[in-house]
Amino acid sequence: MYRLMVSKTPPLLLARELVVQYPTASAPALNGLSLEIGRGEIFGLLGPNGAGKTTAISVMTTLLRPSSGSLLLDGEDMLTRPMQARRKIGLVPQDIALYPSLTARENIHYFGRLHGLTGKRLRARCEECLQLVGLGESADRPIATYSGGMKRRANLAVGIVHQPQLLFLDEPTVGIDAQSRNMILENLQRLNEEGMSMLYTTHYMEEAQQLCSRIVIIDAGHVLAEGAPSTLVAARTGCKNLEELFLQLTGRQLRD
Numbered sequence: 001m002y003r004l005m006v007s008k009t010p011p012l013l014l015a016r017e018l019v020v021q022y023p024t025a026s027a028p029a030l031n032g033l034s035l036e037i038g039r040g041e042i043f044g045l046l047g048p049n050g051a052g053k054t055t056a057i058s059v060m061t062t063l064l065r066p067s068s069g070s071l072l073l074d075g076e077d078m079l080t081r082p083m084q085a086r087r088k089i090g091l092v093p094q095d096i097a098l099y100p101s102l103t104a105r106e107n108i109h110y111f112g113r114l115h116g117l118t119g120k121r122l123r124a125r126c127e128e129c130l131q132l133v134g135l136g137e138s139a140d141r142p143i144a145t146y147s148g149g150m151k152r153r154a155n156l157a158v159g160i161v162h163q164p165q166l167l168f169l170d171e172p173t174v175g176i177d178a179q180s181r182n183m184i185l186e187n188l189q190r191l192n193e194e195g196m197s198m199l200y201t202t203h204y205m206e207e208a209q210q211l212c213s214r215i216v217i218i219d220a221g222h223v224l225a226e227g228a229p230s231t232l233v234a235a236r237t238g239c240k241n242l243e244e245l246f247l248q249l250t251g252r253q254l255r256d
């Protein structure tokens with residue numbers, strides 16, 4: 001009798017039992033966090049203030065070493081081979097990480113060089129990224145003269161200049177108007193359709209519901225729920241949407 005051979009493609013990123021204890025903190029920021037990001041997925045990482053989202057992104061982008069746990073990207077150990085991993089990932093951080101006295105074009109060019117791009121290829125990528133985020137016309141103005149929405153869009157352009165396989169976005173639409181927000185979300189969807197996988201954090205639940213194929217809700221550094229937003233909502237009695245599910249799981253008390 002023949003058995004059907006099913007080859008299961010491993011996830012793009014596999015995090016297992018990550019623990020981070022900051023020296024001055026009383027409780028661990030990550031307390032056994034495990035998650036999987038599939039290829040081609042927009043994966044939402046949700047949680048209240050202080051849940052551990054930025055810490056998790058710092059670990060998964062090799063900026064912070066966990067005290068224990070494992071982390072594989074494309075089957076390779078990110079903790080022992082961080083340089084290898086850095087070529088395949090991009091980061092759009094929560095704070096604007098651009099040089100304010102340089103123009104958008106100069107910033108993208110600079111970060112592109114850091115990623116090893118040079119010559120024609122670098123110039124072409126600068127133009128593509130500027131056009132993508134709608135900054136072609138303002139490309140030669142210093143970042144310091146930009147509006148909040150323009151800075152967020154330039155921040156995104158810098159994160160994708162080297163065409164990463166997996167892009168980490170830490171609240172990329174915080175504090176901007178509906179127009180810039182809409183453009184960023186459309187850009188992300190387009191990049192995803194072209195093959196870029198993403199990990200996305202936001203406090204806007206409707207954004208996560210619209211954008212993410214799968215989410216995890218975390219609190220106190222570990223996972224409370226994981227799955228497709230619609231499946232998670234449907235499985236929970238009395239929940240009509242992701243916001244209600246989020247509040248049921250994480251509670252209504254304020255986080256300071």
Ligand SMILES: Nc1ncnc2c1ncn2[C@@H]1O[C@H](COP(=O)(O)OP(=O)(O)OP(=O)(O)O)[C@@H](O)[C@H]1O
Pocket residue numbers: 022023024025028029047048049050051052053054055056
């Ligand atoms: N450098 C640090 N030293 C000590 N404690 C820290 C440090 N950075 C973060 N923490 C603590 O670790 C926990 C997780 O913080 P983290 O910033 O990862 O949460 P978050 O989910 O990203 O929050 P937010 O939604 O507010 O950005 C919090 O209790 C925070 O106070």
